[in-house]
Amino acid sequence: MANYSVRNQVAIISLCSPPVNALSSDVRRGILDSLKKAEQDVKVAAIVICGEGRTFCVGADITEFKSEFKTFPNLFELVDILESSPKPIVAAIHGHAFGGGLEVALACHYRVALSSAKLALPEVKLGILPGAGGTQRLPRLIGIDSSMQWIAFGDEYSAQIAANIGIIDRIFPSNADILESAVQYAQSIIGKSLINRRVSKLPVKDASKVSHIMEKYKQIVGKKSRGAIAPMVCLEAIKHAALLPYVEGMKKERMGIEALMGSDQSKSLIYMFFAERQVRNWTIPGTGINSKNTKPIKVEKVAVIGLGTMGRGIVLSLLKAGIKHVSVMELNKTARENGLLFIKNILEGYAARGTISETQKRSMVDALKPVSNFEMLKDTDLVIEAVFESMSIKKDIFAKLGQVCKPSAVLATNTSALDVDEIAMVTPKPKQVVGMHFFAPAHVMKLLENVRGSKSSPQVIATAMNMGQRMGKVTVLVGNCHGFVGNRMFRHYTVETDFMLEEGAYPEQVDTVLKKFGFAMGRYQVGDLSGNDIGYRMRTKFEMTNKQQPPGAPERERHGVRYCPLADFLVESGRLGYKSDGKGWFRYLGKNRELTVDNEVTSMIDSYRRRNKIVPRKINGEEIIERALYPLINEGFKILEEGIASNPMEIDLILVHGYAWPRHTGGPMFYAHLIGLPKILRVIERHWNNAGLREPHWEPSKMLVRLVKNHGNPDIMSWTTLERETVRSAL
Numbered sequence: 001m002a003n004y005s006v007r008n009q010v011a012i013i014s015l016c017s018p019p020v021n022a023l024s025s026d027v028r029r030g031i032l033d034s035l036k037k038a039e040q041d042v043k044v045a046a047i048v049i050c051g052e053g054r055t056f057c058v059g060a061d062i063t064e065f066k067s068e069f070k071t072f073p074n075l076f077e078l079v080d081i082l083e084s085s086p087k088p089i090v091a092a093i094h095g096h097a098f099g100g101g102l103e104v105a106l107a108c109h110y111r112v113a114l115s116s117a118k119l120a121l122p123e124v125k126l127g128i129l130p131g132a133g134g135t136q137r138l139p140r141l142i143g144i145d146s147s148m149q150w151i152a153f154g155d156e157y158s159a160q161i162a163a164n165i166g167i168i169d170r171i172f173p174s175n176a177d178i179l180e181s182a183v184q185y186a187q188s189i190i191g192k193s194l195i196n197r198r199v200s201k202l203p204v205k206d207a208s209k210v211s212h213i214m215e216k217y218k219q220i221v222g223k224k225s226r227g228a229i230a231p232m233v234c235l236e237a238i239k240h241a242a243l244l245p246y247v248e249g250m251k252k253e254r255m256g257i258e259a260l261m262g263s264d265q266s267k268s269l270i271y272m273f274f275a276e277r278q279v280r281n282w283t284i285p286g287t288g289i290n291s292k293n294t295k296p297i298k299v300e301k302v303a304v305i306g307l308g309t310m311g312r313g314i315v316l317s318l319l320k321a322g323i324k325h326v327s328v329m330e331l332n333k334t335a336r337e338n339g340l341l342f343i344k345n346i347l348e349g350y351a352a353r354g355t356i357s358e359t360q361k362r363s364m365v366d367a368l369k370p371v372s373n374f375e376m377l378k379d380t381d382l383v384i385e386a387v388f389e390s391m392s393i394k395k396d397i398f399a400k401l402g403q404v405c406k407p408s409a410v411l412a413t414n415t416s417a418l419d420v421d422e423i424a425m426v427t428p429k430p431k432q433v434v435g436m437h438f439f440a441p442a443h444v445m446k447l448l449e450n451v452r453g454s455k456s457s458p459q460v461i462a463t464a465m466n467m468g469q470r471m472g473k474v475t476v477l478v479g480n481c482h483g484f485v486g487n488r489m490f491r492h493y494t495v496e497t498d499f500m501l502e503e504g505a506y507p508e509q510v511d512t513v514l515k516k517f518g519f520a521m522g523r524y525q526v527g528d529l530s531g532n533d534i535g536y537r538m539r540t541k542f543e544m545t546n547k548q549q550p551p552g553a554p555e556r557e558r559h560g561v562r563y564c565p566l567a568d569f570l571v572e573s574g575r576l577g578y579k580s581d582g583k584g585w586f587r588y589l590g591k592n593r594e595l596t597v598d599n600e601v602t603s604m605i606d607s608y609r610r611r612n613k614i615v616p617r618k619i620n621g622e623e624i625i626e627r628a629l630y631p632l633i634n635e636g637f638k639i640l641e642e643g644i645a646s647n648p649m650e651i652d653l654i655l656v657h658g659y660a661w662p663r664h665t666g667g668p669m670f671y672a673h674l675i676g677l678p679k680i681l682r683v684i685e686r687h688w689n690n691a692g693l694r695e696p697h698w699e700p701s702k703m704l705v706r707l708v709k710n711h712g713n714p715d716i717m718s719w720t721t722l723e724r725e726t727v728r729s730a731l
Ligand SMILES: CC/C=C\CC(=O)SCCNC(=O)CCNC(=O)[C@H](O)C(C)(C)COP(=O)(O)OP(=O)(O)OC[C@H]1O[C@@H](n2cnc3c(N)ncnc32)[C@H](O)[C@@H]1OP(=O)(O)O
Pocket: 019, 020, 022, 058, 059, 060, 061, 062, 063, 068, 075, 076, 096, 098, 099, 100, 101, 122, 123, 126, 129, 130, 131, 132, 257, 274, 277, 278
């Protein structure tokens, strides 16, 4: 709803829909009714629209998208009504003016804001476009170029930046009373002509350059938002602002939003939006323990052990989260010095770019406390171990931590696959131990996969979850198993793509198909970037690599299971990827490290096929997608079945934020839901029937089988409940 009052000739319409004043049908109706009152009241000479509570307005109510066009006034009707008001309207912005909220502001005749306010048209991130005149009004205020930048990427901007380019007319200090300031501002413009204040009537300044600007953004969008439809539709709509009169441009905008709203990509992105919020409410399956009934312990002092790539990133994440005491322990002198230098340089960079102030930078540097022995960690609240991935080294460290740390200290390991329970058992209090699996570089990557050991106490889990949220991470709680959720699922992707190389595909073909699907890089380029030796080291642990096999051992089999040694050959011939002189699955040439196909790799694959009498066959894009992605989805169902993840959203967040799975498909589980579970199962069963135990990753998940058998293609939100009911009724 919207509240209405009048103060000294100024009518105040305040949006009131906690927590973020989304423009639900009630709020839109409230604005319209209040506007009518203000227009009819002869004592009112100007109008202020503001938001109650913490924010101005975050835009359309996403939960009402299905009925957005049905109830009067919808948003695009409302903005035109506002702009045509004969009385001047001032938008008073604090907090956020996002999406439809900014579009309402653009329809007002003046916009004032607190310096702390943030503005954005982020609709593209929901797979739609600003459908309430945003694509037509913004170019008339700030030009085509800036509008494309704002709308096609949906990023937020400070009120000051918005003022610099002409969106905001007056900025007030962040501690000012926004309503009071806006009312005074409104009084100052009473009686002024509105002729140049109706944005839809203004010309687009750089309209003549539209084709050139459009080309520039098409290129950027093509690279940055691979496979996403909405950014291109946004660009098209903005182009129409330059080429058509406002009314015609609005028709095009409307066609754009009608095409996008309800599309699979938009559904996926909205699902992601809610998943990122839902995941804060963690739960331990089957126990009744959850974020609502468990409190974290207070964490003031944190320690990080190990200053390698992971440790450095974790320290930076802690500093950014405002932790005022971060002990860092690295016994290797060179690694310690390099690590500290790296951290300080990054902080310098943040300060130089204005991401943090000089004062903040100084206090972050002051918070760093290098320590040289375990004794010095005795009053630390949380220790995060980030040393080399070796069980014996980690056990050594945890045994020492168990002796010196206070009993309430939370002891976390940043392992990416090792058994958290085994590590915990060397301490006197295994319930204090938890996994905190960061992703490299930890100060950049948004994902934190927290691992609950079988003994981890609820309070310890709550502390790790809370710390992740303080660091601004998408923090997902998972159970303890080899590789946890992400690495466990992703392994099948690499295994199966390598099988396709054996059978007839080439790395460039596989990567092209995966990039078309939406991955920023294909499986083989990723291998080259992160280093093909990482997987090799892992396979070495299980004695699987080519070199470890005795003479005469079958080349394509390990422990009775199908195996492809091509990745081993690559590493054993020194092709680790970017870092080995630009040689990996591909060759990276020149200053820009241009990716090129390398005949040496092609020959290696060809001769391997000949040696093993494999007759290559044509593998099409559909097969590549199914075989690369469906085993991973199958594993996702096994993870749900085992209670390693509590719901599909958690799995999707992990794959999207940690493994660059394209966000606009909603993650593997949502993608499966869009494709339809019966089809997914059919393909999995076909492979399983052909390969059997030689390819165990194709063994269908029992949960998937049960869901399809009992419910066909149930809604993703009901999967875990239906599974629980089925299992319970079978007992
Ligand atoms: C014709 C179509 C025309 C226009 C289309 C649009 O306007 S589409 C909407 C465009 N706006 C957005 O995409 C903004 C989405 N919201 C955000 O990005 C963040 O909420 C924001 C504004 C940065 C604030 O972040 P903060 O961390 O402060 O809050 P949080 O995200 O936790 O949100 C609090 C609760 O509000 C719910 N919510 C937020 N935005 C909306 C929305 N637009 N519609 C409905 N609900 C919204 C959010 O889910 C949180 O709910 P909770 O139950 O507490 O988890």
